[in-house]
Amino acid sequence: MFSGDSAIGFCAVLAIILFSTKFLGILFRHFGLPQVLGYIIAGILIGPAIFGDLCGGAIIGFSDGGYFTLISLSRENALSVFSKVGVLLLMFSAGLETNLEEIKRTGLAAVLVALSGVAVPLVLGFLISLPFGNIGLGTANIYRCIFIGTILTATSVAITISVLKELGKVNTRLGTTIVSAAIIDDVIGIVLLSVVTGIAKSGAAEAENAFEAFKMTIYGTIIMIIAFFVFALLAGWGISKCFKWLDKRWPATHRIPIFSIAVCFAYSFIAEEIFGVADITGAFLAGAVLSTDHRASEYTDKKVEVSTYTIFAPVFFADIGISSISFAGMNPAILLFAFLAVLMGLIGKVIGCGAVFKAFKYNLRESAIGGVGMMARGEVALIVTSTVTSSALGANALSSEFMIMTVLLILLSSILTPVMLKVLYGKEKPPENNDGGEVEAVREPASAEAVSE
């Protein structure tokens, strides 16, 4: 009926997305579920997945979809740009919240919890994928199986923190270790993702010149990843110096956030287009190198989060529902696989992290709390999934049907984590300063706040 490809038509798309995501986000939050799930469901409901393909009429659909649409978009549309800006700002924000001193303080335990919590789900996810070659994973395509494992690695402790806060346990040694481990988890995850997507890209496309050909060898990929990290740190050191000088001369002015956002986009572009590393790695590293100046980075993070949660993040998550989720290619085999993979993801975190807590002399109950606390997943899992389903990976990319696995992972882990934590803590008597179970809004290290209220 209307075209969403004109600038003003796209504003109608934005209006519908913002209204529906926030509405369902509030509803989901009311039932103790993460808002991002509400955002994705909103995208599914306004998009073509259910009402377009099955009922013949979508609110927002694609002009080549063959169904009635209120607002139709062509396949190449501004949604992908807003969505990309959203995911980069989310990762940038996560990077800005990387506090190296905090990590140093909690020390070895947090590092090992994070490492083991990445390794075990990665291996379990990989192993469960191997027998499912016939559902689009490809028996011979080892990369797609690794991607499934990689999707299972990213922890999001937003829910854990609010439960710990409610129980008055957030400032215990166990609580701070969980928070630190979750931050380190992001760093390990981003390095892992860079390496696996970098290698998967090798040979997925034709090389245009000798430099492109070099980047496509596995050897070249690893060299380029290291080169990008070195570049990012060196350039970041210089940029950080400039910003410290700027911040000293004109504290808390808008120039630092604006220049910082420019650095985020520049790093993302350079990572992807020059070094062949995933753009979200660039955005995360931009945030991490700027996080060394705490005052400026905290101020910048606040400004970035406003743009993120008011416009870009809702569009990113809704776009997953609109563009990536389709029930047309769905079949029982994929659903069975998704369920098993999610199970591996949950068990993997509990065992992987719990075992390290046990090794650090926590008792069995505390170790279980630590493992369950690291089990919840959030938007980073979605970001990783959208990266490994992207076309840049060519023939090795995971097909978007597997997005349903990530949605299921977030849904189940979000329901199970608070229930299990409360059961595990239930054996203790509640602390004196518990004010009746009112969940406070808390600062969450992995940028989840950007999408919550």
Added chain:
Amino acid sequence: MFSGDSAIGFCAVLAIILFSTKFLGILFRHFGLPQVLGYIIAGILIGPAIFGDLCGGAIIGFSDGGYFTLISLSRENALSVFSKVGVLLLMFSAGLETNLEEIKRTGLAAVLVALSGVAVPLVLGFLISLPFGNIGLGTANIYRCIFIGTILTATSVAITISVLKELGKVNTRLGTTIVSAAIIDDVIGIVLLSVVTGIAKSGAAEAENAFEAFKMTIYGTIIMIIAFFVFALLAGWGISKCFKWLDKRWPATHRIPIFSIAVCFAYSFIAEEIFGVADITGAFLAGAVLSTDHRASEYTDKKVEVSTYTIFAPVFFADIGISSISFAGMNPAILLFAFLAVLMGLIGKVIGCGAVFKAFKYNLRESAIGGVGMMARGEVALIVTSTVTSSALGANALSSEFMIMTVLLILLSSILTPVMLKVLYGKEKPPENNDGGEVEAVREPASAEAVSE
């Protein structure tokens, strides 16, 4: 070299725009000029206007431009969407800052100052345009001549306020009248723009059906404008009620800003696509109807401004330099015309507003201060220009060469206003509380703050 049409390529465009606009913005501000001019110059420098067309190589250019580009965009690109979102958010913010009670308080004087300050430049601009039919205004095309007049009507008192503040004169009766008149000026300007663009649209395109045909008659246009205002106020009354209830239950949560931005986009779309009224009218009215709830609108305005000044407004102003300004079609006749029209714009405000101040028993020097204080122009003049050069007006649209007139208008008025104000006030002795001429950041009613630091 790189394509700016992919999502990640566009992020490079954003990085370059944000860095260059902020850099030149700071430089311009250092010399006492408005930042928006710096933003536009940044757009001209990184775009094809000078280095592409004249030197053969642009940083950001168009793929059909025939010059070397670092990042090339196709003519239909995401820049237009970001730019549109930017202009809508700027007008929404201006609407949110419309304080009806403040206007009631300053009363008749401010209303008449605003009315006369709109009418005189409008008439002078129209008259000066008539003999210039051969430079693209079209002798027979009365609309383009009216557009020139309309561009000259929008006051921006950001510079005036900072000078008054510096001289300790902002809270005088004269000062508050200027501030109120500038707000009313926006409201009158938006009604005027709706009517003239509405009528200019009549018959500019083929009618698809009877309803479209009705909207294209002059009679139909006026009915639709009135209908939109009635719709906007009625719907706004309901929305405002909902928001007041939301704000009472959950004060200062992000849901109100997000729903408000959705309302802004929805109003803009409905104005343009259903009622045939300019989209910026919709955005402004959305802000105005929500401004009745002061607490919520102030909170919303803060959040909207963060997104606006960190990303969208720099893109809007840079896009004027990149996409709208070209020196290829420039000739001495246009430059002469631009200069004369700007002169009319400046004289028109000084006389139009000054005369009303005089009629309200201010002495001659004070009336001159009032007139000069209303003389400065800013981003609203750019927004009006970009609206009347848009393709929606079909054959009646003003060609983009006239953007140079608006840039000149802002440049000259920004240089002259502070100089003349200081000369006029120079005859008085400085007030006791003058703290040495340090210009403070001040809240400016017409959303200029959104693009300043």
